[in-house]
Amino acid sequence: MSLLLHGGQLYADGVIDFDLGRLADNFWALTVDGLTYGAIYALVAVGYTLVYGVLRLINFAHSEIFMLGMFGQYAMLMLLGFYPSGNAFDKGVLLTVVYLCLAMIGGMVVSGGAAVGLERLAYAPLRKRGAPSLVFLITAIGASFILQEFVHFVLPKLTGGELGGVNAQQPIRLVVPTTQFTIFGADVTNVDLVIIVAALALAFVTDRFINATKFGRGIRAVAQDPVTATLMGVSRERIIMLTFLIGGVLAGAAAMLYTLRVPSGIIFSGGFILGIKAFSAAVLGGIGNLRGALLGGLLLGVMELYGQAVFGTEWRDVVAFVLLILVLMFRPTGILGESLGRARA
Amino acid sequence: MSTSDTPDATSAKATSAKSTSAKATTSRPTSLPPAGRTPVAQRPHAGLGDRLRLWWDALARPTQWAIGVPFILLIAALPVIRPPLLTTVGTDFGSVMAQFGMVALIAIGLNVVVGQAGLLDLGYVGFYAIGAYTVALLTSPDSPWNLTDDWLSNDWAWLACLPVAIAVTAISGLILGSPTLRLRGDYLAIVTLGFGEIVRLLADNLDSVTGGGRGLSQVAYPRVGVSEEHPNGVFSAGNASGTLNAGVWWFWVSIVLIVIALLVVGNLERSRVGRAWVAIREDEDAAEIMGVPTFRFKLWAFVIGAAIGGISGALYAGQVQFVVPTNFNVINSMLFLCAVVLGGQGNKLGVIVGAFVVVYLPNFFLGRTEIFGIPIDGNEIANYKYLFFGLALVLLMIFRPQGLFPARQKLLTYGRELYVAARAAARKVSGAGDGSGRADAVPAVDVATEGDAR
Numbered sequence: 001m002s003l004l005l006h007g008g009q010l011y012a013d014g015v016i017d018f019d020l021g022r023l024a025d026n027f028w029a030l031t032v033d034g035l036t037y038g039a040i041y042a043l044v045a046v047g048y049t050l051v052y053g054v055l056r057l058i059n060f061a062h063s064e065i066f067m068l069g070m071f072g073q074y075a076m077l078m079l080l081g082f083y084p085s086g087n088a089f090d091k092g093v094l095l096t097v098v099y100l101c102l103a104m105i106g107g108m109v110v111s112g113g114a115a116v117g118l119e120r121l122a123y124a125p126l127r128k129r130g131a132p133s134l135v136f137l138i139t140a141i142g143a144s145f146i147l148q149e150f151v152h153f154v155l156p157k158l159t160g161g162e163l164g165g166v167n168a169q170q171p172i173r174l175v176v177p178t179t180q181f182t183i184f185g186a187d188v189t190n191v192d193l194v195i196i197v198a199a200l201a202l203a204f205v206t207d208r209f210i211n212a213t214k215f216g217r218g219i220r221a222v223a224q225d226p227v228t229a230t231l232m233g234v235s236r237e238r239i240i241m242l243t244f245l246i247g248g249v250l251a252g253a254a255a256m257l258y259t260l261r262v263p264s265g266i267i268f269s270g271g272f273i274l275g276i277k278a279f280s281a282a283v284l285g286g287i288g289n290l291r292g293a294l295l296g297g298l299l300l301g302v303m304e305l306y307g308q309a310v311f312g313t314e315w316r317d318v319v320a321f322v323l324l325i326l327v328l329m330f331r332p333t334g335i336l337g338e339s340l341g342r343a344r345a
Numbered sequence: 346m347s348t349s350d351t352p353d354a355t356s357a358k359a360t361s362a363k364s365t366s367a368k369a370t371t372s373r374p375t376s377l378p379p380a381g382r383t384p385v386a387q388r389p390h391a392g393l394g395d396r397l398r399l400w401w402d403a404l405a406r407p408t409q410w411a412i413g414v415p416f417i418l419l420i421a422a423l424p425v426i427r428p429p430l431l432t433t434v435g436t437d438f439g440s441v442m443a444q445f446g447m448v449a450l451i452a453i454g455l456n457v458v459v460g461q462a463g464l465l466d467l468g469y470v471g472f473y474a475i476g477a478y479t480v481a482l483l484t485s486p487d488s489p490w491n492l493t494d495d496w497l498s499n500d501w502a503w504l505a506c507l508p509v510a511i512a513v514t515a516i517s518g519l520i521l522g523s524p525t526l527r528l529r530g531d532y533l534a535i536v537t538l539g540f541g542e543i544v545r546l547l548a549d550n551l552d553s554v555t556g557g558g559r560g561l562s563q564v565a566y567p568r569v570g571v572s573e574e575h576p577n578g579v580f581s582a583g584n585a586s587g588t589l590n591a592g593v594w595w596f597w598v599s600i601v602l603i604v605i606a607l608l609v610v611g612n613l614e615r616s617r618v619g620r621a622w623v624a625i626r627e628d629e630d631a632a633e634i635m636g637v638p639t640f641r642f643k644l645w646a647f648v649i650g651a652a653i654g655g656i657s658g659a660l661y662a663g664q665v666q667f668v669v670p671t672n673f674n675v676i677n678s679m680l681f682l683c684a685v686v687l688g689g690q691g692n693k694l695g696v697i698v699g700a701f702v703v704v705y706l707p708n709f710f711l712g713r714t715e716i717f718g719i720p721i722d723g724n725e726i727a728n729y730k731y732l733f734f735g736l737a738l739v740l741l742m743i744f745r746p747q748g749l750f751p752a753r754q755k756l757l758t759y760g761r762e763l764y765v766a767a768r769a770a771a772r773k774v775s776g777a778g779d780g781s782g783r784a785d786a787v788p789a790v791d792v793a794t795e796g797d798a799r
Contacts, residue, residue, distance in 0.1 A: 273542075
């Protein structure tokens, strides 16, 4: 963030310091930075949006699924023989990519498994009882507490203090951010490239999966009309599990990418704010709408950093929430509208 | 329900009037809609809660007061008596009860929003924070507003701040509610969550308005009972030792405020406003079509809930005498919601019990080394409080989603009884037409008239 501070003091005499110059000076750097965050928000937002599309449920615990993904990829790296160190491991480009892929798979497995487990243990019993949506939301909040406290207290006991606990994990560095090239004077590092390329690839695969495969058609059918979908031979329960699995897997992938960007962010409480923002991104784009979530994520990431440049670092979260409230006030169904089912029949 | 259970079919099949009568009478409960409720006295499994409620509702107002006041006095005396098993070991029981009083007040306020009107508010801590900050900004010497010698100087009394805090939080409820209450359900939840976080971040970042992350110290408190022993009065944080410490005094203040809040909220529930809230909660579209101005009543619920949260915030600021943004994390909102859901949404006495559980249980285990002779590590258990709350919430939602003490909505009950009566009357008509004077048609009519009488 140091590049954002060059415009002078963050605090001025006014109540809220306001400096459009900082935005103008760093416009492209902020855009690149914002796109990397936005890509991560977008991947997490897909999990919210798919579940909402199919179940009309805010899976409040999705932020904790993401948090578990961070620990999952960390555990995978430890299993591969890496350990926390100040310097980055130098394994060469090809091997590093392989290790990153393995770490991502570790995150995906943990997150995907946790998401499906959450669905089976917490939400499926409620569905059988036909509980109202408030009950689902409160269950999700409870599950969120459980998962956080599990990592906070129980995980360190299970792993002998290696994982979890009060403090953030010491970062395992595989990649040193080095500038690869510049766009309009903005540095683009290898980390930025990895995040954006990986996120775009995953987003593309997910989009194809939802829009062009049999399973995707099942998801859209259940989102559009669960009863008719069931009559047409779609197993609603299996589609719901699949939806949670996709959301969890993408959250796990996003978790790995996030730890590249913020290596010291692996902590039990690290998912909460990011989850809320990713949900905001999903709402921004139109919840239930896959492409809306991707667009909303990128938009939120970029706008947040623009706001941060104008008002100062400490206003970043406020900018995100105010943006959410403003969008909902003027366009209550988001930018692209709610339509997972109606996306393409 | 099988067709042979309906009176018409049995009357057609049966040969003897007596056997039909017996069959029809026994099969009656299964042939009624599941929502049908018979009076409590006739119900085979009327629970203790139902009996208690019925007994209480049947009492006259003065009798209710005659029973209620000693009960409240008993509760108020708890931190003085300090019953051996009930009292806390690791922390002072008086301050635990004071904390309980504040959370109970919050639960009553949040219950209006969540339980009565059915608006899920995840940012309730924002109103709590605004109430606390109003008092702190008016009275703390650190307050950036105190530089004037005008009426904004820091010599406000705590009690004088209370109405201001109520007004400010009510207005902030209006400001948040008027744009956002047009949103439904889940959207409202996430927007209020954002609001709660924004309030905290504003308190943290606006150094020149709120004092920023350092917080505001030396907030005013009522200077009552000044003596040689207590040079700053009994409400001062300096009065920390002994049985009658500041915590107990604050608990008593909160009891008074809780009783007032309960009276206000109870009257609102029984009024047109309360009926509108129930209608909105059960089906907003239907309420709107029936002519309930839903937006206005939702806004009312929000404003009233916010104002009660503000009172609690003012209590907090006075008791702790120090206000800092980190005390108003969103996680507190979840805990408040926990209290409401645990106690039973819509039941204003139940949510008080919920508040007690949420506040008391972690403190109960704090510092305890044994319970009933079984050695435990109390501090460790108290550490896990969020884990247990999470588990409790999930299990409660699966097995008892209505909470420990669910609300009985008289209005809904009345509606269901009308429905049952109408069904019974319809059966009477069809039964009479089908029976055509046969003797075995009589039992069916009997059943119907019995249903009517209810």
